[in-house]
Amino acid sequence: xxxxxxxxxxxxxxxxxxxxxxxxxxxxxxxxxxxxxxxxxxxxxxxxxxxxxxxxxxxxxxxxxxxxxxxxxxxxxxxxxxxxxxxxxxxxxxxxxxxxxxxxxxxxxxxxxxxxxxxxxxxxxxxxxxxxxxxxxxxxxxxxxxxxxxxxxxxxxxxxxxxxxxxxxxxxxxxxxxxxxxxxxxxxxxxxxxxxxxxxxxxxxxxxxxxxxxxxxxxxxxxxxxxxxxxxxxxxxxxxxxxxxxxxxxxxxxxxxxxxxxxxxxxxxxxxxxxxxxxxxxx
Amino acid sequence: xxxxxxxxxxxxxxxxxxxxxxxxxxxxxxxxxxxxxxxxxxxxxxxxxxxxxxxxxxxxxxxxxxxxxxxxxxxxxxxxxxxxxxxxxxxxxxxxxxxxxxxxxxxxxxxxxxxxxxxxxxxxxxxxxxxxxxxxxxxxxxxxxxxxxxxxxxxxxxxxxxxxxxxxxxxxxxxxxxxxxxxxxxxxxxxxxxxxxxxxxxxxxxxxxxxxxxxxxxxxxxxxxxxxxxxxxxxxxxxxxxxxxxxxxxxxxxxxxxxxxxxxxxxxxxxxxxxxxxxxxxxxxxxxx
Numbered sequence: 001x002x003x004x005x006x007x008x009x010x011x012x013x014x015x016x017x018x019x020x021x022x023x024x025x026x027x028x029x030x031x032x033x034x035x036x037x038x039x040x041x042x043x044x045x046x047x048x049x050x051x052x053x054x055x056x057x058x059x060x061x062x063x064x065x066x067x068x069x070x071x072x073x074x075x076x077x078x079x080x081x082x083x084x085x086x087x088x089x090x091x092x093x094x095x096x097x098x099x100x101x102x103x104x105x106x107x108x109x110x111x112x113x114x115x116x117x118x119x120x121x122x123x124x125x126x127x128x129x130x131x132x133x134x135x136x137x138x139x140x141x142x143x144x145x146x147x148x149x150x151x152x153x154x155x156x157x158x159x160x161x162x163x164x165x166x167x168x169x170x171x172x173x174x175x176x177x178x179x180x181x182x183x184x185x186x187x188x189x190x191x192x193x194x195x196x197x198x199x200x201x202x203x204x205x206x207x208x209x210x211x212x213x214x215x216x217x218x219x220x221x222x223x224x225x226x227x228x229x230x231x232x233x234x235x236x237x238x239x240x241x242x243x244x245x246x247x248x249x250x251x252x253x254x255x256x257x258x259x260x261x262x263x264x265x266x267x268x269x270x271x272x273x274x275x276x277x278x279x280x281x282x283x
Numbered sequence: 284x285x286x287x288x289x290x291x292x293x294x295x296x297x298x299x300x301x302x303x304x305x306x307x308x309x310x311x312x313x314x315x316x317x318x319x320x321x322x323x324x325x326x327x328x329x330x331x332x333x334x335x336x337x338x339x340x341x342x343x344x345x346x347x348x349x350x351x352x353x354x355x356x357x358x359x360x361x362x363x364x365x366x367x368x369x370x371x372x373x374x375x376x377x378x379x380x381x382x383x384x385x386x387x388x389x390x391x392x393x394x395x396x397x398x399x400x401x402x403x404x405x406x407x408x409x410x411x412x413x414x415x416x417x418x419x420x421x422x423x424x425x426x427x428x429x430x431x432x433x434x435x436x437x438x439x440x441x442x443x444x445x446x447x448x449x450x451x452x453x454x455x456x457x458x459x460x461x462x463x464x465x466x467x468x469x470x471x472x473x474x475x476x477x478x479x480x481x482x483x484x485x486x487x488x489x490x491x492x493x494x495x496x497x498x499x500x501x502x503x504x505x506x507x508x509x510x511x512x513x514x515x516x517x518x519x520x521x522x523x524x525x526x527x528x529x530x531x532x533x534x535x536x537x538x539x540x541x542x543x544x545x546x547x548x549x550x551x552x553x554x555x556x557x558x559x560x561x562x563x564x565x566x567x568x569x570x571x572x
Contacts, residue, residue, distance in 0.1 A: 111339050112339055174380040174381070174383075175373075175375035175376065175377055175380045175381035176375075176380065176381050176382055176383045176391075178331075178334075178336045178373060178375060179372075179373050179375060179381060179443075179446075180395070181334075181335070181336050181364075182334045182335075182336060182367060182368065182371060182372060182373045183368050183372070183395040183399060183450075184364050184365060184367065184368025184369070184395070184399045185395070185398070185399065186364070189398075193394075194383055197383070197385035197386065198383065198384060198385050200385075
């Protein structure tokens with residue numbers, strides 16, 4: 001009858017909660033940045049340049065994570081940088097996912113000429129070196145938040161399309177799809193009702209991975225000075241500036257780097273955790 | 284007139300070899316018609332052609348499929364879908380992939396009734412519960428709330444049988460419904476299908492490679508070799524005296540439970556050569572005509 005698997009309550013998983021906690025904190029910081037940040041992230045004070053973080057000799061109270069060579073507060077800049085990072089992650093990740101997953105689903109389930117066209121497009125697209133492609137795109141579109149988001153969508157949709165196509169194809173060969181077709185369900189109806197729910201766990205994992213990738217891409221573009229205007233603090237920009245003074249003030253480089261690392265890690269772990277929790281086959 | 288009448292149906296791989304060579308067969312209402320043959324003989328392909336679920340790599344090159352007085356192949360796609368949906372159902376081969384892992388059992392049976400045939404939710408639920416009871420599932424309400432992975436293979440095959448009968452179809456294609464199951468479960472499932480078919484008066488197109496199964500559930504059978512029907516006869520006549528050397532060899536190759544010492548008789552090379560010559564002759568004739 002019902003076997004033991006349904007009786008096992010899966011542990012919620014520490015990684016799901018830890019990653020959700022970190023991302024939640026980051027979202028709050030981003031939303032409330034003007035009120036949460038201890039200092040003005042743009043205020044320079046050359047007398048307070050390269051202050052170390054609070055536990056090191058010579059730290060100044062109020063500057064928890066120290067200051068950069070222009071005397072700007074590192075913590076405040078990280079908090080404000082979260083706005084750009086999360087904006088890019090959420091918007092670019094979601095739009096990329098929608099575009100890529102839709103095309104992949106259509107190609108994998110409808111097959112035929114639709115698949116031919118989309119698959120060739122993916123092949124051609126993936127032959128472009130992504131970093132050069134994005135730099136070229138930004139050069140054409142001009143720097144700015146929306147240019148980054150567009151560049152990420154334009155480059156990364158293939159990541160979703162490829163995986164979702166393969167998955168949809170595998171699901172399409174299952175007998176339950178044949179049964180649904182016999183019962184009279186239309187092609188789009190079958191795709192949405194029978195295929196999509198089974199591809200969804202994969203899409204969620206890819207989406208969270210893509211959010212992490214979007215954060216990294218934004219950081220890389222900031223690093224090469226192609227991101228948004230240099231006035232607004234970004235993690236990539238901070239890392240880039242910190243690199244020049246790594247021997248005198250390691251904290252200017254290390255704190256944004258750690259933040260970036262934790263954020264990307266949290267996104268990927270969130271995806272895996274969600275999959276474990278909500279995939280009915282694994283559950 | 285027969286409920287299902289297939290006339291000279293030819294199917295081939297797109298720009299490839301033929302898979303069905305002018306297949307003709309008749310299935311009367313409430314009759315069970317077996318399709319037997321080796322792997323790749325085209326048994327399943329006939330069922331798929333009738334149900335309109337041929338893979339995209341395969342095309343119908345000629346013939347007619349008359350179902351309930353209309354030629355399916357001449358209907359526009361949408362009308363054909365509706366006709367098939369209203370009169371036919373499928374019992375698939377592999378119960379493990381035939382239920383959608385993302386949906387609970389109840390909706391998988393009832394949603395088609397509600398969405399496509401316009402039943403009310405309450406009627407559909409009641410119908411599903413009755414059918415699950417009919418296929419001897421002890422606790423229908425609980426099973427309807429379960430996901431497929433929570434149930435055993437035999438349970439799932441019972442559910443698929445119940446689901447196939449849900450809309451009271453006139454024709455069911457059973458595509459090797461017992462092949463993926465345990466031998467002990469096979470017998471129960473066969474009895475179940477036979478009983479349901481008799482009670483509901485459904486015509487059954489029964490695809491199998493097991494002649495023992497054919498002798499238990501079918502009234503007529505077609506023997507296929509390489510997409511060619513080599514014999515179409517009643518089951519009684521077939522087991523008494525097969526009308527074609529290939530059928531006789533196939534029958535001789537079936538293990539006999541009553542006499543295990545007899546061993547297995549492979550189909551003789553001469554018989555294979557002869558039936559291949561028939562296929563070649565058909566292809567030559569087809570090319571000229």
